[in-house]
Amino acid sequence: MCLRVERRSSSVHGSHDNPAQEGRDQLEVRPGGMLVQMRVSSGTEHQNLAQVTNIRVKVKRGPACHEVLISPQASFGELKKKLAEPTGLHHEDQKLIYKKRERGSKQYLDVAGVTDGSKIVLVEDVLGRERRCLEMLKKVQREKASKTLEGSSSELDKMSEKVLALKKVASEGGKVESMDVEKLIDALMKLYIKLDSLVVQGDLNLQKRLQVRKTQEHIEMLDALKLKSPLGQSTKPTKTKQAEKKQVKFKGLMPGTHQAPRNSDPVVVTTKWETFE
Incomplete structure (x- = not known):
């Protein structure tokens, strides 16, 4: 075994010493003693890729013709992005036709046979544009609905605190102002209508359903609070009918006012005066 290793090592050293072997592929010894061809460094590979020259393709759209300088290893999708600025078309609204065949965005130019000076036809993809607009x-609608739900969630949290505060006052035997209850119910109803008219899908629909259910629970809680607990008046009471009757009766007894008897005949007033001698 030792002799074999020495012979291998001597042969390797001999190949390096021999000037005739300089032009041949260099060999390297692996840790196990196996002779293999020396691997090409990654720097050499990048250098070879950098030597690839760009090609100039002509893209025709109607009467206009655009020349684009691009790598042959690029994809048709990259070519569409380069054409977006000069043509004014979004890259998703473009169709590239080469040799009477539409080419996909993921297909490469060199694989399709595109070379320097090749001609490509550009056509607007109407269906693609409509799809992209939709x-x-x-x-946009999803973002708007998301912001609406965020705002309604914070608004509902504030009203929830008020509902719990009123419930606490009622549970301790205190009087709850009827005006506060009515205002809170009205605000919750407006929020319920707002949420009910909101059109959402997916995760946003779940958030909407949770907020609607919570709003309904608060409204039912306030309705029950109105029935079970005594409610006070937040404003001064107006004149009742009994007070108005007393006021009318008092006016009838004031001096200078005359009140006709109920079951008497009507009195006729004349301006002819009768004189007695």
């Missing part, structure tokens, strides 16, 4: 509209 997706953008859904995104």
Whole structure:
């Protein structure tokens, strides 16, 4: 075994010493003693990739023609992004046709056979544009609905504190102002209508259902509070009918006022005076 290792090592050293072996592929010894070809460094690979020259393709859209300088190893999707600025079309609204075939965004130029000076036709994708606009509209509606739910959630939390405070006062035997209860019920009803008219999907729909259920529970709690606990008046009471009757009766007894008897005939007043001698 020792002789074999020495021979291998001597042969390796001999290959390095021999100038005739300089042009051949260099060998390296692995830790196990196996002779293999020396691996190419990663720097050399990057250098080879950098030597790839760009190509110039002509993209025709109607009467206009655009020349784009791009790498042959690029994809058609990258070419669409380069064409977005000069053509004014979003890259998702473009169709690229090469050799009478539409090319996908993930397909590569060199694989499709695109070379320097190749001609590509650009067509607007109407359906793709409509699809993208619908997706953008859904995104905007979702963001708007999300903000609405966030605002209603904070508003509902504030009203929940008021409801619990009124319930605590009633449970301790105190009087709850009827005006406060009515205002709170009115605010909760408005919030309920607002949530009910909101159109959402997915996770937002679950948030909406939870808020609607919580709003309903608060309204039912306040209705029960109105029936079970005594409610006070928050404003001064107005004149009752009995007070108005007393006031009318008092006016009839004031001097200078005349009150006709109920079952008497009507009195006729004339301006002819009768004189007696």
